[in-house]
Amino acid sequence: MAITDISAYAHLTESDVEALGYELDQIRRDVESSRGERDARYIRRAIRAQRGLEFAGRAMLFGGKSRTAWVAGTAILSVAKIIENMELGHNISHGQWDWMNDPEIHSTTWEWDMTGPSAHWKRAHNYSHHTYTNIVGMDDDVGFGILRMTRDEPWRPRNLFQPVANIVLAATFEWGIALHDLGLQKVTEEVPQEELLSKPNREFLRKATRQVAKDAVIFPALSGPLWKRTLKANLTANLVRNLWAYAVIFCGHFPDGAEKFTTEHFESETKAQWYLRQMLGSANVDAGPVMAFMTGNLSYQIEHHLFPDLPSNRYAEIAERVRLLCDKYDLPYTTGPLVTQYLLAFRTIHKLALPDRFLRRTSDDAPETSSERKFAALSDTVEKLRIDPDTGQRRGLRSALRDAKVALREKKARVG
Numbered sequence: 001m002a003i004t005d006i007s008a009y010a011h012l013t014e015s016d017v018e019a020l021g022y023e024l025d026q027i028r029r030d031v032e033s034s035r036g037e038r039d040a041r042y043i044r045r046a047i048r049a050q051r052g053l054e055f056a057g058r059a060m061l062f063g064g065k066s067r068t069a070w071v072a073g074t075a076i077l078s079v080a081k082i083i084e085n086m087e088l089g090h091n092i093s094h095g096q097w098d099w100m101n102d103p104e105i106h107s108t109t110w111e112w113d114m115t116g117p118s119a120h121w122k123r124a125h126n127y128s129h130h131t132y133t134n135i136v137g138m139d140d141d142v143g144f145g146i147l148r149m150t151r152d153e154p155w156r157p158r159n160l161f162q163p164v165a166n167i168v169l170a171a172t173f174e175w176g177i178a179l180h181d182l183g184l185q186k187v188t189e190e191v192p193q194e195e196l197l198s199k200p201n202r203e204f205l206r207k208a209t210r211q212v213a214k215d216a217v218i219f220p221a222l223s224g225p226l227w228k229r230t231l232k233a234n235l236t237a238n239l240v241r242n243l244w245a246y247a248v249i250f251c252g253h254f255p256d257g258a259e260k261f262t263t264e265h266f267e268s269e270t271k272a273q274w275y276l277r278q279m280l281g282s283a284n285v286d287a288g289p290v291m292a293f294m295t296g297n298l299s300y301q302i303e304h305h306l307f308p309d310l311p312s313n314r315y316a317e318i319a320e321r322v323r324l325l326c327d328k329y330d331l332p333y334t335t336g337p338l339v340t341q342y343l344l345a346f347r348t349i350h351k352l353a354l355p356d357r358f359l360r361r362t363s364d365d366a367p368e369t370s371s372e373r374k375f376a377a378l379s380d381t382v383e384k385l386r387i388d389p390d391t392g393q394r395r396g397l398r399s400a401l402r403d404a405k406v407a408l409r410e411k412k413a414r415v416g
Helices: 006-010 014-034 037-063 067-093 116-132 156-171 174-187 199-222 224-253 263-267 272-281 289-292 300-306 312-328 338-351 374-376 396-414
Strands: none
Touching: 006 272, 006 374, 014 174, 014 272, 014 312, 014 396, 037 067, 037 224, 037 312, 067 116, 067 224, 067 289, 116 174, 116 199, 156 174, 156 224, 156 338, 174 224, 224 300, 224 338, 272 300, 289 300, 289 312, 300 312, 312 396, 374 396
């Protein structure tokens, strides 16, 4: 099963978990107290850059008739849509810039360039996902109700088709998220799913209609005789944006090392254990400044899950301090190249499409998810938190995972 006792899994005592939580609280206080004009300039420049790119892309599509102009205009428009989605829409809707008290850059007023209403997304994502991150049965973002991403979820015959469902989800990601959020909004408002004229349905229909009209009617019509080229460019840019957003989200939530948790753990969870769950349930992507910007700084997914409402431009400096804490408490800091992280998630999608009887590992020791039971047979080498007598270093989960890998290799060698 998934992790039930996070302190035991992390090989930390309760006092150590609370100490870790205090140090993370201090990081939050430091960033909150230092927010200022530098951060405000960052987000305003990002907005201007995004709008400038969109204008340039559309101008190239309207004014150029060559294939080169179409490719360049579509590429620029795709980048503009990615920035609007990842760095602006996602982060502004998280309330990262509410402290500025700017009505234009505020979570209550920003409406992003996506099919679903921002209000639906904020309820489903900001609250449900970030509160219940990776808790099986409580976080609906674990597979988005479409994919089986952990062995703690029972296999169903429909899972055989999830490799195909994954492709469809990636290509239509904005629609998948919008419908996912719509369903949760209906549950929140206690509205029957089949009620066609419900308030959530009307809100969704209004937003979706505006999006489709903008991309499929208004901008193509403004292009005159070039309307087909503009329509194709809009659809292509949306597809590129969808694929990129999908890849970034899956790389941050589903590679090996992004653990799952049980409802039993949540029932008695402290704030410090919530922090620890965010650290162990998320994964980063190795990225430089440009790549980080294009991911909406979600290449720092661990830091985002720890502090979802702090300005995204501060995640890089926060990451340095979080890494030091991981070293101090001997905790893993899961990160890797984007291609590697996605391939790990891709492998899990295809592997868990099969019934459990075809899988060798269990939900306690599988590479894509594990629990404290992973270490049950290694009690002689993986004890509770201790100090290494040779190095004087703290020994925790990172050392335990390393010891477990060695023990598994030795076991395979003996069996072989």
